[in-house]
Amino acid sequence: MVNDQEVPHETADATVSPAPAQPAVLPSAKKDFAGYLVLIAGVGALAWGLVSAVGTGWGFWAYTSGLKGLTWAFFLGIGAILIGLLQGWRARRAITPPPRTRRWAGMLAALIYVGWVGTFLFKALTVPAIHDVSTDLADPPAFQTLQLRADNLDNVPGADDEEMRGLTPQQRWAVVHQKNYGDIRSVRINEPVPMVVAKAERLAKARDWDVAIALPEEGRLEATETSAFFQFKDDVVLRVRPSDTGEGSIVDMRSVSRVGASDLGMNAKRVRSFLADLTGTVSAAR
Template identity: 45%
Template sequence: MTDQNQTSEPSTSEAPPVSAPVKSGRFGSLRRDPKGWLVALLGLGTPLAYVIAAGGSAVGFWAWQEGLAAVPWIVLTALLTLILAIAFVVFNRRKGRKTRWPLLGLGVLGTLGFLGYLMPYATAYVTLPAIHDITTDLADPPQFTALTLRADNWDDIPGADDSDMRGMNPRQRWATAHQDAYSDIRSVRIDQPVGVVIEKAKRLAEGRGWKIISVDPAAGNLEATDTVSLFRFKEDIVIRARAAENGAASIIDMRSVSRVGAHDLGMNAKRIRQFLSDLSGTTTASQ
C-alpha cells in the first residue's frame, strides 16, 4: 500500500520563457521602408550627380561637353523621382496604408531643391536666343586686343532657316537676335573723364573676382576674364571708354563673350547690366 501521507514531489518542469516583443522604433520603421529609401537615394543622388558632372569638367577629368551631356539625363532622373514618389503616396492611400514620410520627404525635398536651382537656367535656355556674344554697341563692338576672340564666334548663329532672316549673314543674324532679346543693353554716359572711369572699372572688376588681363586708363580700355558656374566656364570681357564733351564725360561700351558653348543662358547680358549699373552709380533691373 502506498503511504497516503507521502507528499508528492514538486514538478521540475517549467513553462518556456516568453520573449518580450521587440519594439522596432523609428529606425526599425526606416529599415522596413524600401520605397522611401529608393526615393531618398534618387532625390539626393541627382544633385550629387550634377555636382560630379560639373566638377569633373571644371578640373579636367572629362570635357565640358561630356559634363553638359549628362545634365539632361540627371534632370530626367529627378523628374522620374518625383513621379515615383507621387505614385507611392497614391498607392498607399488606395490600399489604406500610411505613408512613411521621413525618407520619402527627404528625397522629394532634395529633388525639388535641385530642380528649383536649375529652373532659371532652363527658362533662359527656352526664352533667350542661342548666342554668347553680348555688347552695348552692335554696330561697333569693343574689340579684344590682349585677349583673343574665339575662332567660332560667328558659327552656328540661329535663324539661318528663319524666313525673317533669309539672306542675312551670321553677323547680321546675331545682331537681329541680340536686339530682339537685349534691347535694353546700350552704351552709358558717365560724367567723368576716361581715365577715372577705367580706374573705377578696374576696382569694380577686381571686387567681382575677375582676372584682369590688361588695363590702359589713357587709352580707355580694360580686358578681363570671369569664371562662372560649377563648370568653371570662362567668359571674356572688354570695356571701352571714349571721351565726350571735350573730355569732361565718357561714353562707356562693354562686351562679354563666352569662350565655349553656343548659348550663354543670359549670363553675359546679366553681367553687363549689373556692371554698368554699378559703374554709373545707378540701379537697373536685371533679367
C-alpha cells in the same frame, strides 16, 4: 505486490507550457523597398548633378560631359519624385502604410536638385540663344589681349527664319541682340578717359575679375569673370573714347562667353550691372 495499473503516471499532473506566440509581421514592418528606391534616386540625382558641375570646374572632364551629367541627373530626380508620389498614393490606400521618412527625404533631395536645374531651363527659354553681348552692334569693342573664340558666330539663331534669310551670321546676331537687349547701349560719363578706365579697373577687381590688361591712356580694359560651380569663363572688353565735343567719355562694353551657344542671359546681366556701377545709376533688372 503492486500491479501496473496502480503505478501513478508522473506526467499526469504535469502542466504543459504552450509555445510562445510568434509576433505577427505587419506589412509596415517589412522592408520599404520603394522608400529605399526613392531615397537612393533622390540623393543620387543631387550628388550626380553637383559632381558633374564641380568636376567640370576642376577640369576632370569637358563641359559637354558635365552638362550631360546634369541632364541625366535631372531625369533621375524627376523619376524619384514620380515614384515617391506614386508610393504616397498607394500608402493612402493601404491599411498599414509603409514608413514615410525615406520617401520624403528622397523626394526632398530630388526636388531641390530639379528645382535648381529648372531655373536654368526656364531662363534658357526666356532669353536668346546667343553668348555675345555688346553696347555697340555696328562696331563691337575688339579684344586685343584676350582672344575671341573662333566659333563665336557659328551657331547664331535665325538661320531658318524667313525674316532673316540671306543675312550673314553677324547681321543675324545684331537683329537678335537688338530685339532682346535693345536697352544695352553706349553710355556717356562726364569724366576723362583715363579716369573712367581707372575706375572700371577698380570695379573689375572688386568683383574678383581677372584683369588681363588696363590701359587708361588708350581707353581699354580686358578682364575675365569665372563662374562658381562650372568655372565657366566670360571675357569682357571695355572701350572708352572721348566724346565728339571733347567733354566726357563714351563707354562701350562687350561680354562674351568662351563656351556654349547660350549664356542664359548672364552677359547681358553683367553689362547692365557693370555699367550701372560705373555711371552711378541703377541697373535695369532683367
